Amino acid sequence: MSIQVVKAQDLSPADIARWEELRRGQSRLDSPFLSPQWTLAVAKAQGDKGHEVKVAIRRGPEGEAIGFLPARVRQDVAMPVGAPMCDYQALITAPGVTMDPRDLLAALGADRIDFCHMMADDVTLARHARGQADSWVVETPDGYEAYAAERKAAGVGVLKDIEKKRRKAEREVGPCRFTAMSESRAAFDQLLAWKRVQLLLTHQTDLFKTPWVNKLLDELFAMRGPTFGGGLYTLHLGERLAAVHLHLRGEHTIHGWLIAHNPDLERYSPGLMLFQDILKSMDGTPYTRLDLGTGDYRFKRELSNAQQKVVFGFLGSPSVPTLVRHAVYGVRQMAEALPLGRISEIPGKAMRRMDLLRGLH
Known part of the structure; x- marks a missing residue:
């Protein structure tokens, strides 16, 4: 089995159809942010930087696509497509199919993969989480x-x-x-x-x-x-x-x-x-589902009758970008463990702001 990486704009109609087929019937993958159309729309909107939006495709023995992971790759770091506007990330596969994270990094040509709203039940990437949050959902x-x-x-x-x-x-x-x-x-x-x-x-x-x-x-x-x-x-x-x-x-x-x-x-x-x-x-x-997203707001808690856990974190190979990310998370986790009130939140807020600015540019 191999991992092929293509620019989002070069996805074939057959691969787009297969991506949709893999999502169909899996309620956990029904989010519009996990649709190939989201990835294609972001690549188009980003214009001359749209080539940075890529899709890693795992193929089976007969060449059929059995897994998709979209990412925007910049300066040796892969990040979610459309961040900070993207509220969900996940590996799009048939049940039970995974990808080796080291193979993903190599295929994408990245030293590190960052994620901020990865579905907590994603067996390939979620185990590299550094924290989690609830996405509030109304099911009808x-x-x-x-x-x-x-x-x-x-x-x-x-x-x-x-x-x-x-x-x-x-x-x-x-x-x-x-x-x-x-x-x-x-x-x-x-x-x-x-x-x-x-x-x-x-x-x-x-x-x-x-x-x-x-x-x-x-x-x-x-x-x-x-x-x-x-x-x-x-x-x-x-x-x-x-x-x-x-x-x-x-x-x-x-x-x-x-x-x-x-x-x-x-x-x-x-x-x-x-x-x-x-x-x-x-x-x-x-x-039959209204997803209110993350954020601990009273109206979300009261309207919702279900939750979807998401995680944030990263995985990386031995490299300077990975060491930097380790260090930043270390400072954040140490600060959040201290009883300093709002001061403890400063490193996390600074990190989220930096990630937001990276995504916007």
Whole structure:
């Protein structure tokens, strides 16, 4: 068995079809971030740097593809495709198929592979994790009403609270109007404007200054395929735009991605109202899962009824890049073990910021 590496843009139609075939039927791989279409969209958006987006393909004895790992390779380091915009990574294989990490490094021509949202059940890479987090998931296989009853039985009152705020908003502002798969460019632009203000106020990096990020968002906003693409969801109160979400869609999963709301209407929690509308709209469609992603936020804990563990870490061969990464993780782990409050978080935050900037450029 061998590992072949090709540029994403050179993937053959047969290999793209095989990638999709391997994902089909494995709910753990249904995320749109694990689709070949995500990798292709990122490579296209990154323009003259798109050649850095590569796919390692493990082939069986007859030359058939049995495993795929996409990565962006820069300066001898492989990183997730589309980072920091990518919320999941995994090796795409049939059940039980793995790749030797040393063979992966050699094939990619990399000294190190970094990952930040690797699925915790990935048997090839997850064992090299240095930490983990929960991705919060809402599963609605039996529809919204069954989900709402389950939340109520669990003693979680978030849906009742949303309904109460909805009634108050309709009395004081105007009737709610929900639109799924909106084609409104004005709403899309408003979402990005609200997100930029949000990033500025919270002293975070403005992702939207990076040209390839904007090109990627434009491309995904326009993609309406049945098994991959963007989905713009809007909520109006009267004539006022109250909240906008741009999510990614897989075959059965909607992944919560970019969310923002009108700050003048914040007291009504319009973002939560929009999440509730999206969940209701999934009835009678192929979608049975709304993935809210990582982040320990109260609304995610209360809406979710399942979790998917993801891990962060790296694997590397003996080299300077690997030694540097070992040292940085060592400092981070030592600081986080000390009872210094927020000071203990500084190395981890600095590391995440450095990784974010690496991904953007």
